[in-house]
Amino acid sequence: MKEGPDIARIGALIGDPARANILGALLGGKALTATELATEAGITGQTASSHLKKLVDGSLLVQTKQGRHRYFTLAGPEVAAVLEAVMGLAAHKGHLRVRTGPRDPAMRAARVCYDHLAGDMAVRIFDSMQSRGFLRVTQEKSGLGLTERGEAFVCEAGIDLKGLKSARRPLCRACLDWSERRSHLAGSLGAAFLAKFQNEGWMRRERDSRVVQITPIGNERLVKLFPAP
Amino acid sequence: MKEGPDIARIGALIGDPARANILGALLGGKALTATELATEAGITGQTASSHLKKLVDGSLLVQTKQGRHRYFTLAGPEVAAVLEAVMGLAAHKGHLRVRTGPRDPAMRAARVCYDHLAGDMAVRIFDSMQSRGFLRVTQEKSGLGLTERGEAFVCEAGIDLKGLKSARRPLCRACLDWSERRSHLAGSLGAAFLAKFQNEGWMRRERDSRVVQITPIGNERLVKLFPAP
DNA sequence: TTCATGGTTCGATCCTCGTCGAAGCATTCA
DNA sequence: TGAATGCTTCGACGAGGATCGAACCATGAA
Known part of the structure; x- marks a missing residue:
């Protein structure tokens, strides 16, 4: 002991x-x-x-x-990651009486996880990026990084990759989604994506909630930008 | 709320x-x-x-x-993963009074994490495998898989890859190491590796403890099999 | 059957800790 | 300066729960 x-x-x-x-x-x-x-x-x-x-x-x-x-x-992000991980246990081991609240479907569709996106759409983004060969396994602390093609994609999407790279925080990180039980993108890049989506008017945060609403225009753009594999 | x-x-x-x-x-x-x-x-x-x-x-x-x-x-493995994640928080956020027990260095070197290996050597193995291009990001539930070269390597190491693949459980999974704060290999492949290491006499479990002792022969073999990147 | 061992249930005790009312600082605004 | 708001500290209350002794089932051995 x-x-x-x-x-x-x-x-x-x-x-x-x-x-x-x-x-x-x-x-x-x-x-x-x-x-x-x-x-x-x-x-x-x-x-x-x-x-x-x-x-x-x-x-x-x-x-x-x-x-x-x-x-x-x-x-910090580590705390958020642990909390989401515990939620994963609670959701699936939690006696199946996961009294789903009224906003539960919206939560599963898209929500904020500390500073990045989680839920259905976030998993879709992760899958799309990996299937196009944008992500690779690295030996950094986070274990995840961008390939050259991935870097090109991110820059083209209008994200300041250099700025993110110069920061101390890891660029990419896989965060386990409690609703989907699959990985979505965290790290400074995940945060930058969420910021971009909101600035572009593709997503809007619900007041006093983790729920994120995807606007019709946003949905159209996101489906194009991140096609299903 | x-x-x-x-x-x-x-x-x-x-x-x-x-x-x-x-x-x-x-x-x-x-x-x-x-x-x-x-x-x-x-x-x-x-x-x-x-x-x-x-x-x-x-x-x-x-x-x-x-x-x-x-x-x-x-x-299940999910429970073990959450516990290790919480340990990660406790170790680094825990007021820095991580009163290190007598077996602490041994724990950091190599220990069992439910059914696979964790600690210094486990992180080394993960790093070595990734640097040689054996691991890739997939869209499976676990988010991690083997490349073709990786499959060849694993088979050559004498592991029944087909048997592992046919099982329901994910083959590869990245588990966050609380002592190293970097990923090591979990999943059925991680479990198979640990089993092999013990059968070959490369490692020996300490009685009533998570600590794993690496034998001199084992260390020699492991360093050869998993060269530092 | 009888005995021994592993585990559980019950009841009583004790103590931690969550909770709120009231009072007390701190800061900002008029 | 006073008044209002945000937050903390203090004290008291109460509930929940961790603990163990004793008695009680279940399984296996003699």
Whole structure:
């Protein structure tokens, strides 16, 4: 016993319903204030404050204070990845009583995963890119990279690849989708794609939710840009 | 709030120290009896029984009774992957007081991750295979597959590739290593590799531990078979 | 049948931790 | 300066759950 890192600390942090709701809300990627998170989790401000303190101490969240507000975010992409992975377990092992909420179909179609896209469309994009030989296995930390043809495609799509490459963060990363149980694209490139889709007006985020709506024009463009293999 | 699967259930299961110890022990891949798990977690039989019931109800474990013994195992590779991922968070976000146990260096060098190899040597194997073009990105559920050259290499190494392919389980899968924070090879091929290494006498499992000792001969062979990129 | 071993169930105890009310800082605005 | 808002700390309450002793089933051996 007591081999390896202390897994129980993290588990206990995720294990409380109120904290789980907070983490789930922050999976949307936006920074939220303490009161916003309190209402999101259905608890009072005092309780939220206590929970947030624990989450920050446990290094799952980071806080930045701005004026008299205090904004909270997930501590990084690794945290988001773990949360999605746990969701994958919960969805398929969770006694099959996955009481699907009203927005569940929309969530499965397209949603935000911290800073990139997840769901049906995200998996489609990943599949399309791989079938055209844009992705390759690398020995970087992330294990995934772009081929030459992939780089050409990305540049042509109007993404500043040089800028992304110069950043410290890994360019590509495979993130396991809890609804599809297949990989979608994460990393700085995944984030850049999501930003582009929103700027182009192809996608629109639902207010106070992880759900992403794909506009008709967006759908048309995306289907062309990422044909099914 | 309440979007997506119920993440708190899983978190609470992992969050108790006794249960975390049980899960950690079962990461070794071997089926263990209730009493073995009780001593492993440092609790009495009664409490262990209660915890095991919860873990089975939560679908993290499966039990098979054999005679008057009751053997427990992790419910599948997905569970093991999530546990390793959580360990990754705990190791690097965990307040840096990762009180490294006495066997910690050995764990980092080579250990069992459910049914395949993890740690330094496992990452080396993954890197070597990718640099020689044996792995490619696929659109399967796992997102990873073998190239033609990779298949040739695996067959030449004396592994029954056809048998593995016919199984339902994905052949290749990238599993995130908590000690190295890089990918190593999981899936049925990863399991087959570990089995081969043990049969050949290249590796030996430490008793009641996840630690794997690499024999001198094994080290020699492995370095030849998987040269550093 | 009788005994021993592995596991479970029940009940009681104890303690952690989530929760909220009230009061207290901090910051911004009028 | 005062008033309002955002958030934290303190204290008390209560529930849930982890733990173990004791008694109880099930299986296998003598």
